[in-house]
Structures are given as C-alpha cells and as structure tokens.
Amino acid sequence: MFKYNLITTVFFFSYLCISAKVYSQSDSSNINSATKAVQTLPKKFDSIHLDAKSFETEFAKMNLIKYPDKIKKGRLTAALTVEASLYAATIFGLNDLWYKKYDRSAFHFFNDGKEWQQMDKIGHAMTASTISSFCYYSYRWSGVKHKPALLYGCAVGLSYMTAIEILDGYSEGWGFSVPDMIANIAGTSFFLTQQLLWKRQYMKMKISYHPTQFAQYRPNELGANGVQRFLKDYNGQTHWLSVGSSLFVPKKSKFPRWICISFGYGAEGMLGGFSNPTINDKGQPLPTFERYRQFYLSFDVDFSTIKTKSKFVRLLLLAVNAIKIPFPALEYNTKGEFKFHYMYF
Secondary structure (H helix, E strand, O other), X not given: OHHHHHHHHHHHHHHHHXXXXXXXXXXXXXXXXXXHHHHOOOHHHHHHOOOHHHHHHHHHHOOOOOOOOOOOHHXXXXXXXXXXXXXXXXXXXXXXXXXXXXXXXXXXXOOOOXXXXXXXXXXXXXXXXXXXXXXHHHHHHOOOOHHHHHHHHHHHHHHHHHHHHHHHHOEOOOOEOHHHHHHHHHHHHHHHHHHHHHOOOOEEEEEEEOOOOOHHHOHXXXXXXXXXHHHHOOOOEEEEEEEEHHHOOOOOOOOOOOEEEEEEEEEEOOOOOOOOOOEOOOOOEOOOOOOEEEEEEEEEEOHHHOOOOOHHHHHHHHHHOOEOOOEEEEEEEOOOOEEEEEEEO
C-alpha cells in the first residue's frame, strides 16, 4: 500500500544518515592491532609477501567499521530520540494523509492477501527490513553489542509495523491484515537471519520503477504525477532480490565482488487492488486489461562492496544501492511469454 512505501522512504533516508556516520569511521585501532599482528607473524609466513605497511594500507582502504566498545549514552539517547521522533512523525503523517479519510470502527480483520497481485506484500517486507536495519545500526553506533542490538533492532522494527497494523484494525476502510503481518515478519527475519549468519547482508531487497500507461486511467488510485506514481503505481514497480557474488564465489576467485545475480517480481494490468473496475471515478468507461505476473532474471551492482574513505561517496553509494541498476533482463510472465529486455528498469 502507498502508506508503507512512504514509510520505507522516510526510514531509508534516516538510515542513510546513520549508515554514513557508521561506515565512514575508519577503524584505526583494528588497523594498529592488525599491523602488530603481522609484525609478529612467524617467519614461515614470509611467503605471503605481506609486510606490515602494505597490510595497514589494505586495511585502511577497506574503510573498516568501528563500533564503540562501551555504550555511549549520548549516542544512544540521540538514536532513541530519532526513533521516537520518526515514529511520532510517521503516525501523525499517516493520520493526516490516510486514516482521517475513514471513520473509526471496532477492531476487525481484513483479508487483503490477493490485493495488487501481492506486490504490496513485498513492500511490507522491504519496509520491515529497512526499519529493523535502521534500528540495528543505530544501536551498534551507540555501542550496543551485536546480538542485543540485533534483537532490539528487529523487535522495534516489527513492533512498529505491528502498531500500524493495529491502527488499520480500527479503521473502517481497512482492518488488521494477517497477510501483511506475515510479510512484516518475513522482512524482519530476512534481515535478522543474514546478520546472525554472516553479520552482513549478502542478499538485498531492491526496487526499480518505470512509467506505465495504467496510471492515467485512475490517477487518484495510481498517482497523478511522477512522485505519486512511483509510490502508488504497482504496475511500474519491480521488486528485486539481489544476491552478491561474494556469497557463492570462492574467495580466491578474481570474479568481481560487486556483481549480483538479481531475481525480480512484478505485475501489470492492474487498475484496482483486487480487480479492475469498468468505470472511473467520473463514471467514464475504462479499457479492459489482463492482470498478470512477471518474473525476471538479471544482473545488478552491489555498491556496498566499493571501498571509499569519503563520507559523501559512502552516502551516495548507500542511496544508489537501494535501487536496482538497469541491466539486460529475461522475463517470464503468467501469460506464458518469454521476453528479453536489452535494458530493463
């Protein structure tokens, strides 16, 4: 739904601010420790031809992350304040932009599992993952250890999404959606599992968008301008799972680490959530479109593997890394068609 795309946008830009601060810190203490370790290596390791100076240089190029050894109360207070402010701001914004359009009601459930060909469910998962990662990195930046930060971050992320579902449950126009909650749990688990296994995100959820013909027929539902259509027109959105080559390519291989295999999902022909209406809001007849799903196989770039000591460049790379980069793509759709796109976005 539109409101979850909006929430993802808000938390993503907040995540950039935290990430830029965290990732821009060169771990000088680790560099010094590693240098001393190299200096004391037994002579039998001389064959690796890695002296202390070159080792230090390589570590510096890696732009290592340094988290505080102890909790820094000032940072933790700032992180919690930002989280509380974002929560309050988004709830206020949703009330102004969304909930006030509908009357309040007794708590009830709403089954929207078949809405928008499940495109919105992937949006829920991406939102939950984004908020969980934002909270996790803000806690790590504040000095909280890995596992507690991961537990608290994911708990806050999932609680936040649950709170919004409860608000939906009291809205006459909607209701508490079990499929949405399943997607929220899946998105949080997606981030949690990778951090537990590898302490990094080899697999990333990304999005791409291209304008379509469908929004013009129902601008109130699908967007009246470019920004609204990016958020509301599911026909033009494609959700991607980009898997970094570092996950499956041997460490000694010279295969580029920045290359990803990307699996995409999209849908088209949708003028409404569950079905296509025959007339628009003005009572005018609408064209008939077949609703169908699309599956893609493509390549992508993981910009997080690019080494830099520049805060600005790191921030830019993190921003770009949330978007699937245009590449050739192979499409299969539920109309039984195979299509090759020379450049798909």
